[in-house]
Amino acid sequence: MWRLFQYPLCPFSRKVRFACAVKAVPVELVLEKPWERRDEFAALNPAGQTPVMQKGEITLIDSAAICDYFEETVDRVPLLGSGPEDRAEARRLIAWFDQKFYAEVTAPLLSERMYKRLYSKQAPDAGAVRTASRNAEGHLDYLDFLLDRRRWLSGPAFGLADIAAAAQISVADYLGGIDWDGHEPARIWYSALKSRPTFRPLLAERMEGLPPPSHYDKLDF
Ligand SMILES: N[C@@H](CCC(=O)N[C@@H](CS)C(=O)NCC(=O)O)C(=O)O
Missing domain, CATH: 3.40.30.10 (Glutaredoxin)
Structure with missing residues (x-):
């Protein structure tokens, strides 16, 4: 294995x-x-x-x-789309979440709310947390924009762009950096992902000494 x-x-x-x-x-x-x-x-x-x-x-x-x-x-469930344009769009969005979302939202939240609390025993920098949460708001606006036009992030089929986005967003949500209010398209999309048996084990996991907010693993949030 x-x-x-x-x-x-x-x-x-x-x-x-x-x-x-x-x-x-x-x-x-x-x-x-x-x-x-x-x-x-x-x-x-x-x-x-x-x-x-x-x-x-x-x-x-x-x-x-x-x-x-x-x-x-692995042929089962292709995750990048069928044609070269579909694959290019999926890769654009994967890079968006791996690089831009991570740098602007997930990495500062991990540093301020996980690393400082559990390991370096420092207080989080409130300004850095505020900036990361404001950045998250901008990313959710962009998700709403895409999901008003598409069923899934990169097109009609679920794929790696959704997986990359859900991975980053779930960590930011665990760390209290996501405010879902006013983001209905993004909320509906994330709720559909949360209900998948392939995603639920990730939501059940906890970082020792750092509990998530109560809405974190709820389907209705
Ligand atoms: N481009 C890499 C990024 C991996 C990455 O940044 N991992 C973080 C943990 S979330 C890490 O190991 N950071 C420690 C370090 O960079 O020294 C990937 O997609 O796998």
């Missing part, structure tokens, strides 16, 4: 887990806290980042490379 080195609030690991669940690829979770800088983990991934997937002699690193690998090797 594939082993996935991850921790519960790593959005890139959530993306890989969700994609593997949809493709029915069984995965064994291995807890890895990248900030602990374990030598054995550095030997596996010189970048020292989660997620890493390993099976026998094969080591896969980077969520985009990992998702591409399973898209190429």
Whole structure:
């Protein structure tokens, strides 16, 4: 079985887990806290980042490379769309969430509300949290805009763009950075994802010492 080195609030690991669940690829979770800088983990991934997937002699690193690998090797449930234009649009949105949303929302929230609280024992910087939440608001506006025009984020079919977005948003939501009020299209889309058996195990998981807000795993939020 594939082993996935991850921790519960790593959005890139959530993306890989969700994609593997949809493709029915069984995965064994291995807890890895990248900030602990374990030598054995550095030997596996010189970048020292989660997620890493390993099976026998094969080591896969980077969520985009990992998702591409399973898209190429597992026919079940294609996740990138059928034509080159569909795939380009899906990849644009995957990069949007992996890079832009992560830099503007998820990474500052992880730093302020997870890392400082659990590890460096500092108070969060309220200004940084406010800025991340304001940025999240802008991203939800963009989701509403897309979902007013499309059934799923990159087009008519559910795919990796939805998975990448749900991975980032679920972590930001866990950390209290998402205000769903006034975002009906995004809320309906996220509620549909939350009800999927392939996504529910992610929502059931908790980061030790850091409980999520009460609405976090509710279908009606
Ligand atoms: N591009 C990478 C990003 C992975 C990433 O940034 N992982 C974070 C955890 S969410 C990490 O390991 N950070 C520790 C570090 O960069 O030293 C991917 O998509 O897998």
